[in-house]
Amino acid sequence: xxxxxxxxxxxxxxxxxxxxxxxxxxxxxxxxxxxxxxxxxxxxxxxxxxxxxxxxxxxxxxxxxxxxxxxxxxxxxxxxxxxxxxxxxxxxxxxxxxxxxxxxxxxxxxxxxxxxxxxxxxxxxxxxxxxxxxxxxxxxxxxxxxxxxxxxxxxxxxxxxxxxxxxxxxxxxxxxxxxxxxxxxxxxxxxxxxxxxxxxxxxxxxxxxxxxxxxxxxxxxxxxxxxxxxxxxxxxxxxxxxxxxxxxxxxxxxxxxxxxxxxxxxxxxxxxxxxxxxxxxxxxxxxxxxxxxxxxxxxxxxxxxxxxxxxxxxxxxxxxxxxxxxxxxx
Amino acid sequence: xxxxxxxxxxxxxxxxxxxxxxxxxxxxxxxxxxxxxxxxxxxxxxxxxxxxxxxxxxxxxxxxxxxxxxxxxxxxxxxxxxxxxxxxxxxxxxxxxxxxxxxxxxxxxxxxxxxxxxxxxxxxxxxxxxxxxxxxxxxxxxxxxxxxxxxxxxxxxxxxxxxxxxxxxxxxxxxxxxxxxxxxxxxxxxxxxxxxxxxxxxxxxxxxxxxxxxxxxxxxxxxxxxxxxxxxxxxxxxxxxxxxxxxxxxxxxxxxxxxxxxxxxxxxxxxxxxxxxxxxxxxxxxxxxxxxxxxxxxxxxxxxxxxxxxxxxxxxxxxxx
Numbered sequence: 033x034x035x036x037x038x039x040x041x042x043x044x045x046x047x048x049x050x051x052x053x054x055x056x057x058x059x060x061x062x063x064x065x066x067x068x069x070x071x072x073x074x075x076x077x078x079x080x081x082x083x084x085x086x087x088x089x090x091x092x093x094x095x096x097x098x099x100x101x102x103x104x105x106x107x108x109x110x111x112x113x114x115x116x117x118x119x120x121x122x123x124x125x126x127x128x129x130x131x132x133x134x135x136x137x138x139x140x141x142x143x144x145x146x147x148x149x150x151x152x153x154x155x156x157x158x159x160x161x162x163x164x165x166x167x168x169x170x171x172x173x174x175x176x177x178x179x180x181x182x183x184x185x186x187x188x189x190x191x192x193x194x195x196x197x198x199x200x201x202x203x204x205x206x207x208x209x210x211x212x213x214x215x216x217x218x219x220x221x222x223x224x225x226x227x228x229x230x231x232x233x234x235x236x237x238x239x240x241x242x243x244x245x246x247x248x249x250x251x252x253x254x255x256x257x258x259x260x261x262x263x264x265x266x267x268x269x270x271x272x273x274x275x276x277x278x279x280x281x282x283x284x285x286x287x288x289x290x291x292x293x294x295x296x297x298x299x300x301x302x303x304x305x306x307x308x309x310x311x312x313x314x315x316x317x318x319x320x321x322x323x324x325x326x327x328x329x330x331x332x333x334x335x336x337x338x339x340x341x342x343x344x345x346x347x348x349x350x351x352x353x354x355x356x357x358x359x360x361x362x
Numbered sequence: 363x364x365x366x367x368x369x370x371x372x373x374x375x376x377x378x379x380x381x382x383x384x385x386x387x388x389x390x391x392x393x394x395x396x397x398x399x400x401x402x403x404x405x406x407x408x409x410x411x412x413x414x415x416x417x418x419x420x421x422x423x424x425x426x427x428x429x430x431x432x433x434x435x436x437x438x439x440x441x442x443x444x445x446x447x448x449x450x451x452x453x454x455x456x457x458x459x460x461x462x463x464x465x466x467x468x469x470x471x472x473x474x475x476x477x478x479x480x481x482x483x484x485x486x487x488x489x490x491x492x493x494x495x496x497x498x499x500x501x502x503x504x505x506x507x508x509x510x511x512x513x514x515x516x517x518x519x520x521x522x523x524x525x526x527x528x529x530x531x532x533x534x535x536x537x538x539x540x541x542x543x544x545x546x547x548x549x550x551x552x553x554x555x556x557x558x559x560x561x562x563x564x565x566x567x568x569x570x571x572x573x574x575x576x577x578x579x580x581x582x583x584x585x586x587x588x589x590x591x592x593x594x595x596x597x598x599x600x601x602x603x604x605x606x607x608x609x610x611x612x613x614x615x616x617x618x619x620x621x622x623x624x625x626x627x628x629x630x631x632x633x634x635x636x637x638x639x640x641x642x643x644x645x646x647x648x649x650x651x652x653x654x655x656x657x658x659x660x661x662x663x664x665x666x667x668x669x670x671x672x673x674x675x676x677x678x679x680x681x682x683x
């Protein structure tokens with residue numbers, strides 16, 4: 033079966049006072065039906081620009097410079113604004129980082145909920161209300177009646193995010209895109225909200241695309257992972273495969289940066305490059321522990337390394353062998 | 363040897379229109395031994411940052427005392443308190459927000475010396491700045507740059523250099539790596555650990571992340587709504603958590619290893635919080651093992667074993683105390 037979302041060769045540029053930023057370069061990935069895919073990356077990786085481009089929500093300074101985004105076979109790059117508006121909400125649900133930015137503070141929740149429903153199809157007042165109550169309940173809201181009558185400021189962060197999730201899925205969207213959905217929430221609430229998202233998605237063969245900087249969120253809630261660095265996909269594959277045996281030195285460095293016990297951390301020296309021009313060589317080379325001459329000369333392309341795994345590194349296999357064998361000097 | 367001790371410290375804040383009173387820190391006692399590192403963990407609004415600020419004299423407690431090296435900070439004149447400040451410095455969460463954008467790095471790091479060590483010659487101050495920059499792993503050329511020209515990791519290194527340039531004994535680290543990317547965070551954590559060993563520093567480390575606390579804190583205090591609910595050696599807290607809130611915090615961790623799942627321990631969701639003026643356990647209404655007495659009488663810290671204490675009625679009452 034064709035994946036829900038197919039992104040191919042997507043490039044996004046931003047115009048700034050200092051010139052054009054190549055925020056996303058030739059990114060490709062798929063979100064299969066019924067699966068959860070996580071995009072992980074640090075600041076400047078292009079992960080947010082990628083999902084904004086997928087949703088047709090790039091800010092005015094940004095533009096899609098090339099590539100394709102298909103939802104169930106329909107091309108979204110170049111689609112009219114009107115068509116994109118129809119698709120967003122009805123077929124692509126979105127949950128952002130801050131529920132209090134998504135909800136209007138001076139309008140009752142009920143009115144916002146019904147506005148969202150009626151923007152896409154005709155609903156009688158009773159039907160819309162029934163739908164809203166059912167969705168809130170499914171999203172784990174204990175007293176949906178009371179919440180519907182109230183305002184956003186009366187809710188805790190976790191409850192507010194549940195309301196946003198309920199609205200996002202109330203029109204039966206096949207895909208939920210969640211951009212750092214629990215980053216602003218307290219730790220004890222994060223797991224519950226992620227459980228809710230996961231169960232709402234998996235019970236109806238929906239697909240989930242989560243964008244996050246938190247490797248734990250992806251490890252625990254996604255089936256597949258796309259690792260981004262400096263606007264590129266550096267590694268992609270199943271969560272199990274990528275997280276237990278990373279093929280790209282950047283992925284390995286990220287995993288070795290997480291405190292786990294009190295032994296020394298590895299970290300990655302240096303900083304993310306500015307993306308004003310297409311680099312010559314590998315964008316990660318200046319920070320890589322394994323850089324060789326070829327890395328600085330020739331940019332690696334994504335290539336398959338067994339199963340569904342792909343990696344953008346010339347020396348992935350050699351580096352992994354080094355790790356398991358004797359250390360090799362640079 | 364206690365370097366810092368807080369005894370029955372209280373702090374409340376009143377909203378501008380005087381309609382709301384927030385009890386930010388309630389009856390907290392805490393001892394930080396010289397050369398040790400204690401982590402204060404809690405969610406937003408738990409009072410952990412307020413507690414840290416009380417510990418370094420940036421805030422004055424309403425009740426209770428704060429002793430630094432035996433000296434009661436509350437009894438010092440403003441001048442004497444300022445004089446003592448060279449001994450306890452702060453590293454803030456937002457490096458960029460805590461650095462003056464117009465100043466060059468050299469002047470930022472030099473400033474505490476201008477304030478605290480007036481007898482130093484300009485030449486000696488410069489030497490100390492160079493030394494501090496070197497200690498935090500910054501190249502001498504960084505001295506001439508301004509904060510905005512630096513990466514997030516470099517900015518936080520400048521913040522750390524500014525904190526250690528007066529050769530303090532205690533550092534308050536208030537979420538020093540929370541705003542940094544993972545790969546950079548690891549390097550800063552390593553640096554802080556190395557500096558502690560090299561300079562024999564004592565750390566009061568405030569964080570919402572228990573794994574970060576475990577990385578270099580020998581002891582941990584868990585806070586919720588102004589109270590310490592559990593305190594003890596970090597290993598004990600992680601391995602034998604007693605308070606239901608601590609258990610919930612530990613179970614909220616998401617392992618980066620897909621094969622590892624932490625056991626679930628959930629609090630009741632969306633329960634209406636108890637009034638903030640309450641002296642009762644802050645978990646009342648959300649606790650999965652709540653007892654009838656929890657909503658009637660306050661519970662203090664009870665000894666679990668050794669220095670490990672927990673404010674929960676499920677811990678048997680001390681025989682001694």
